[in-house]
Amino acid sequence: MIATLKPDSSHALRGLSDLRIRNLFIIPTIIFLIVFNIFPLIYSLGYSFYDYSAAGSEEPVFVGLQNYRDLLSDPNIWNNFTVTAKYVIISVGGQVLVGFGVALLLNRTLPAKGLITTLLLLPMMMSAAVVGLFWQLLYSPSWGVINYVFGLGDFAWLSDADAALWAVAITDIWMWAPFVMLLSLAGLSAVPKHLYEAASIDRASGWYTFSRITLPLVSPLLLIAIIFRTMEAFKTFDIAFIMSTQPTTEVIAIRLYKFAFQEWQTGKSCALAYIVLIMVVAITNIYVKYLNQVKER
Amino acid sequence: MAAVRSNAQKIGHRLAIAAVIAITIVMLSPIYWIASTAFKPRSLATTVPPTVVFSPEVTPFIKLFTKRVQLQKKPDQATYDEAPWWEKKIYDAGERVLKVAGGPQMSAYPSRFLNSLIIAVTSTFLAVAMGTITAYGFSRFKIAGEADLLFFILSTRMLPPVVVAIPMFLMYRVVGLVDTHIGLIILYTAFNLSFSVWLMKGFMDEIPKEYEEAALVDGYTRIEAFFKIVLPEAATGIAATAVFCFITAWNEYAFALMMTNKEAQTAPPFIPAQLGSGITDWTAIAAGTLLFLLPVSIFTFLLRNHLLRGVTFGAIRK
Numbered sequence: 001m002i003a004t005l006k007p008d009s010s011h012a013l014r015g016l017s018d019l020r021i022r023n024l025f026i027i028p029t030i031i032f033l034i035v036f037n038i039f040p041l042i043y044s045l046g047y048s049f050y051d052y053s054a055a056g057s058e059e060p061v062f063v064g065l066q067n068y069r070d071l072l073s074d075p076n077i078w079n080n081f082t083v084t085a086k087y088v089i090i091s092v093g094g095q096v097l098v099g100f101g102v103a104l105l106l107n108r109t110l111p112a113k114g115l116i117t118t119l120l121l122l123p124m125m126m127s128a129a130v131v132g133l134f135w136q137l138l139y140s141p142s143w144g145v146i147n148y149v150f151g152l153g154d155f156a157w158l159s160d161a162d163a164a165l166w167a168v169a170i171t172d173i174w175m176w177a178p179f180v181m182l183l184s185l186a187g188l189s190a191v192p193k194h195l196y197e198a199a200s201i202d203r204a205s206g207w208y209t210f211s212r213i214t215l216p217l218v219s220p221l222l223l224i225a226i227i228f229r230t231m232e233a234f235k236t237f238d239i240a241f242i243m244s245t246q247p248t249t250e251v252i253a254i255r256l257y258k259f260a261f262q263e264w265q266t267g268k269s270c271a272l273a274y275i276v277l278i279m280v281v282a283i284t285n286i287y288v289k290y291l292n293q294v295k296e297r
Numbered sequence: 298m299a300a301v302r303s304n305a306q307k308i309g310h311r312l313a314i315a316a317v318i319a320i321t322i323v324m325l326s327p328i329y330w331i332a333s334t335a336f337k338p339r340s341l342a343t344t345v346p347p348t349v350v351f352s353p354e355v356t357p358f359i360k361l362f363t364k365r366v367q368l369q370k371k372p373d374q375a376t377y378d379e380a381p382w383w384e385k386k387i388y389d390a391g392e393r394v395l396k397v398a399g400g401p402q403m404s405a406y407p408s409r410f411l412n413s414l415i416i417a418v419t420s421t422f423l424a425v426a427m428g429t430i431t432a433y434g435f436s437r438f439k440i441a442g443e444a445d446l447l448f449f450i451l452s453t454r455m456l457p458p459v460v461v462a463i464p465m466f467l468m469y470r471v472v473g474l475v476d477t478h479i480g481l482i483i484l485y486t487a488f489n490l491s492f493s494v495w496l497m498k499g500f501m502d503e504i505p506k507e508y509e510e511a512a513l514v515d516g517y518t519r520i521e522a523f524f525k526i527v528l529p530e531a532a533t534g535i536a537a538t539a540v541f542c543f544i545t546a547w548n549e550y551a552f553a554l555m556m557t558n559k560e561a562q563t564a565p566p567f568i569p570a571q572l573g574s575g576i577t578d579w580t581a582i583a584a585g586t587l588l589f590l591l592p593v594s595i596f597t598f599l600l601r602n603h604l605l606r607g608v609t610f611g612a613i614r615k
Contacts, residue, residue, distance in 0.1 A: 015518025018438060025434035029427050029490060030446070036487040037453040040464035047464070054467055105317050108310065116321055118601045122328065124608075125597045127548035129565035130586050133572070134331040137579060143343040145330060174327065179608060186605050186613060224609065235457040238550045242569050253459050260463045261555055273460040284455040288448055291612045 041277070048270035055264035067271035077272070079247075080255040087169055087240070087251055088233040094173035095229055099180025100222065104214075106181070107188040117185070124178045132242035135171040139243075164246040171239055176229060183225040187218035220294045227290060231283045235276075252276055328590075334583035339390060342579045356386045357580035361588070364402040365392040405567065406585055413563040413589075416478055417546035420485035425539045427486075428493025429531065433523060435494070436501035437509075447495070451610065454491035458551035466555060476557045484552050489542040492610060496541065499611030500534025501527070537603040540596050547593060564589050 016024070048067055052060035071077050106117060123131065138146050141156040157167040191214060199209045237253035250258075256276060259269035334342050336353035368391050372380075377388060384401070387394050395402040435443060465484065466475065474480035504527060512522040528535075550565040557563065568585050571577075600607065606614050 015520055018519055021519050021523075022434050022438040022440070025430040026440070029431040029450070029494060032427065033450060033453050033487060033490060036465075036483060037456065037461065040461060040468060041456075043468065044460075044464035047467075054470070102317075102320055105313050105320070108313060110314060110317060114601070116317065118598055119321060120324055121601075121604060122594060122597055123324065125544060125548075125593050126590055127550060127565050127593075129548075129550035129569055130589060133569045133582070134327060134586055136572070137334065137583075138327055138330065140343070143345050143347070145326075145347050148345065148347055174324070178324075182605055182608065183613075221613070224613075228609075231455065237457070237459060253457055256457075256459045256463075257551075257555070260459065261466075266463070266467070269463055273457075273463055276457060277460050280455060280457060280460075281452060284452050287455075288451060291609070294613065 044270040044273060047267050048274050050267045052267040053264045054266040060267065063267070067268045068275070071268065071272055071275065077252075077255065080250055080252045083165065083248060084234060084236075084251040084253075086165060087172075087236065087249075088230055090166065090169040091172040091176070091233050091236075092226060092229045094169065095177045095180045096222070096226060098173060098177035099182075099225070100184045100218075102177070103181045103184035103188055106185060121178045121182060123175045126175070128175065128238035129242060131171060131175050132239040135167075135174075135239075136243055139167055158244045159246065161246055161248045164244045164249045168240045168243050168249050171243065172233070172236070175239070176232075179229065180222070180225045183221045184218060187221035188214070191217045220290070224287070224290055224294060227283065227287045231280065231287060234283065235280060331583050331590075332587050334579055335587040337580050337583075339578055339580050342583075354386070356390050357578075357584035358588075359383045359386055360390070360392075360578060360581040361406050361584045362404055363387070364395045364404050366395060367391065368393050406564075409562055409564045409567040410588070412478065412557075412561055413547055413565075416481045416485060416561070416563060417543050419478075420482045420489060420546050421539055421542040423482070423486040424489035424493045424542050425497075425535060428490055428497050428538065429528075429535060430523075431490075431494045432497030432501045433527060435498050437506070447498075450491045450494050452491075454488060458488075458549075459555070462552055462555040469556065476560050476562070478561045480556055481553060481561055481563070484556065485546040485549060488549075488552075489545055492545070493538050493542055495610040495612075496538045496607065497531070497534060497611070499606065499614065500531050500538070503534075504530045537600060537607065540600050541603075541607045544593055544596055 047060065049062060049064055050060035051063045051066070052058075102120065106113065106120075110116065136158065138144055139157040141147065141154045141159075144157075146157070147153065147155055155163070157163050195213050195217075196209065199213060204212075235253055236251055237257065240249045240251050241254050241257070243249075252272075253276070256269060256272050259265045259272060333349075333351075333353075335357050336355070337348065337351055338354060338356065341348040341351050365387060368388070372388055372393070377385065380388065384394055434440070435447065440446065461484075469475045469480050474483075508526050508530065509517075509519075509522040512526045513519065517525065548565060549563070553563045554566040557566070564585075568582065568589060571582055571585070597604075
């Protein structure tokens, strides 16, 4: 049994050796990812040290760390980061409240539970571009359903400097609360029933049961959901980009897009991309660490 | 559950059911609204108060697929009578279908939809094929620095699209891949590959090694064992992975926005762009949105037992 797994086994000698197969199976993927993900990043690292516009005909000029210095001392960029932070807090906070709340409600014997759960998960499977679009219909100032239902007159959600970020975040909450719900449900269903029975025999209060039994047992999965959503909200581009043109919703990814594809400040955009990249890699590290901790088996 | 329940528990349970129903209705209402708008006459799409009861019509879908102009004057009775049913609907809506060589002029929507389909299907096939064999490699063989390699693979998925798109755009410009199907297919394959490796590794780990070992003892080569024993066992996993990859590619917006503008443009950047062009006809936009959401909604139901696994990159199974 063990012999067959060794590259020099008699069986493996017929046909390709295991070592060969391993390399054949793995190396193309690694090369593909290096060529199409890592090489471009090295390429853009180079440009981040140059004053260069992809739209102009001028040769790139080496400026060293100037792009980074300009960016980090630019109050507008800091403002973009502040907007992003607000967005992350509002939308991830909302997703956790709604998603976990709904999961608590769903965690019981219900008629048509499977159907309801799947229906509730629909929003997160949709294209953010399309979600952003049809929420614009709902937010319309003069005839939008939201203003009508809440009696807000003709309040212009998406062109109001303060409300726009909330409007975008609410859309994001609608789309991604199901994600938190899905992970919370998985956590909740894994809580052993006998713990609740024991708590009820001991006449423990509802709050006590929740905070001492439910929450600690669900928290690993909830934490994964929170880190993942934080990472995604930090990178957010599509919903905010489609729904609003307000400076108050200009998250960092939108700023990056404008630098690169509207203002054609290619060198500067590469530098900003690197600043964002380092932050994303840091969050990814935390995420994968927890994912491996919680991973079953 | 305990057979004897206190009254308070019963009331609590009923309240919870009521809350679940209410939440489901609220969560689904935006989808209902876009779906119902897709069947409304244009005059009822933007009314105050919003129109809930109306007689549905298919005109928005005809509008979606055709190029039209406002009618200057009513067509004469003979022209109207000769027109096919769909053209009559457009006349009724006060518009006229533009013609080219006898047939109706098609809008850009069908070609964008087709682009989405071609790019999503091809990139899904590539990502799943490569992902499956790579996952098998990681699952069955000893690999130096396996955890680091897997992290490297996953991290390529976590990169913000804009960050990757900037250098890719510059490189594509050099080799002429901007606004081409191949250009987007490569990007989506790379993007989905990492996901596919992670998800498939979970499925591969679940297939007992003993199956192949028995086959190897029976004289199969490793490759034969992989194709004849492992792949059939992994079929469900492969299907689930493929559907996830398809949905991701189908829905993708940022890369498509930056890398395409016409020839290879997919539906996600196209549908919202219609808003700015001319007078907004929300019923046609809603019809386009609804058609676009349909495949994904069906897939979500087919995938329902694998969703948790999919969204956690195969790390958490039920």
